[in-house]
Amino acid sequence: MILDFYDGNLDGNAWEELCQSCYRLRYQNQHYTEIPAVQGGDAGIEGFTRNGIVNQCYFPERNYSDDELYEHLRDKMTRDIGKLLDANYKKRLEELGVPLIHEWHFVIPENKDSRLLKHAESKRKEVMKAKHDNPERYDHIADDFAIIIKVAEDFKFEITRIIRESLSDKKxxxxxxxxxxxxxxxxxxxxxxxxxxxxxxxxxxxxxxxxxxxxxxxxxxxxxxxxxxxxxxxxxxxxxxxxxxxxxxxxxxxxxxxxxxxxxxxxxxxxxxxxxxxxxxxxxxxxxxxxxxxxxxxxxxxxxxxxxxxxxxxxxx
Incomplete structure (x- = not known):
């Protein structure tokens, strides 16, 4: 796993910082924009690109059992997808300039449980049903909306560059x-x-x-x-x-x-x-x-x- 040597002291804040750096590097041509979680909150996402990708990070607070970890990941995804469907959060997204959302990325260190994939698909269907039933209310969500689980291994190039070029204080x-x-x-x-x-x-x-x-x-x-x-x-x-x-x-x-x-x-x-x-x-x-x-x-x-x-x-x- 690419995080094996990554300081050994990662926590939620350090993981979010790493993820933000990775997204800025990968999506710099799409002008990735980080959303600070102050002055109104982050609207359930950490940032967005101009081509309709939004992301949410999660790092386990401790070493959970497999079942506990799945439950925490599942509940985190459920809460934040719920925000995506909330009228108040829609207004917040519009105020931030978030474009039509095509992909919602759930960024975690690793995923070893197929139940999370199944849960992601069930939440995607829930979102699409809501859009079908009320297209005007959910016009901020694209017809090809997808929930994608991203793990550290997906960002090997970016993490290596961050380390080699000292773009982070982590060693x-x-x-x-x-x-x-x-x-x-x-x-x-x-x-x-x-x-x-x-x-x-x-x-x-x-x-x-x-x-x-x-x-x-x-x-x-x-x-x-x-x-x-x-x-x-x-x-x-x-x-x-x-x-x-x-x-x-x-x-x-x-x-x-x-x-x-x-x-x-x-x-x-x-x-x-x-x-x-x-x-x-x-x-x-x-x-x-x-x-x-x-x-x-x-x-x-x-x-x-x-x-x-x-x-x-x-x-x-």
Missing amino acids: LNLTIINVKQVDWNQCESDKVNNIKRKVKAVMNDVNDNDEFFKDAVHTYVEAYIKGLVIMQKLRVSYAEIYEDVHNLEQAYKREVSLKTRMNMDNSLNFKIFNEILGDFEQKLSKDFKYFESASISELKIDIISMWLADCSMEFRK
Whole structure:
């Protein structure tokens, strides 16, 4: 889900702000207009376009059960469609300059319940029946009126652009991916052996039973597994951001390979390794201002662990 990394602290206000930004970007040619919910209220919609699209946002107040969530979504849709049919709200829509309404968008983070689709269709039929019975009263509703459920995934392009171009103060949070228990079976044995061998070289050929050595290996194997998960999720949900990270990682990996392979003095392994850590974190911080600071640290250790696991980072024993 595209919101997996989106700060982790979304609430109703933040969701509405995100939705408004998405609609402004997508419908800028149709002059999307936001309706502030003051001085008379929002008339049951958050905004409208000049070609007859109106939208209403909803974000769950807490983690509801499936049935509870459906009931809240259903009731929210019912209330706001009810406003659309109210004579007082019709007057308010006209005062705001809302054109003939062709589409009413219900914008929610995700929808996993087909009952909401059925409810949307029943409300559409209710609206069309009302228009059929009293066409003059409901002349603000088009003959092809539709209720459309929109979810975050429908706005992948806009959300990615909002993040990359810092059009919002919200930043991506990579630390929400939590690997509580390392499953070594998820990591190929040659990758684990590479990590062990290189950590040992950095720690000056420390004994296998040394607790600090084992902790370091555990940390980098965990980071390697977590890094694979994070990069996969970025690739699926934020393709352009994934490309940003991947391109920097690939470019810097060549530098890392040269820097470590050309070192002839193994007593400098620890110094070089820490220089790479610090320099790479600076590059990440400079290029990816849309990541939280904790996420920069997360990304650094995850990518370093990948270099330890493959052949790009090598140290002489």
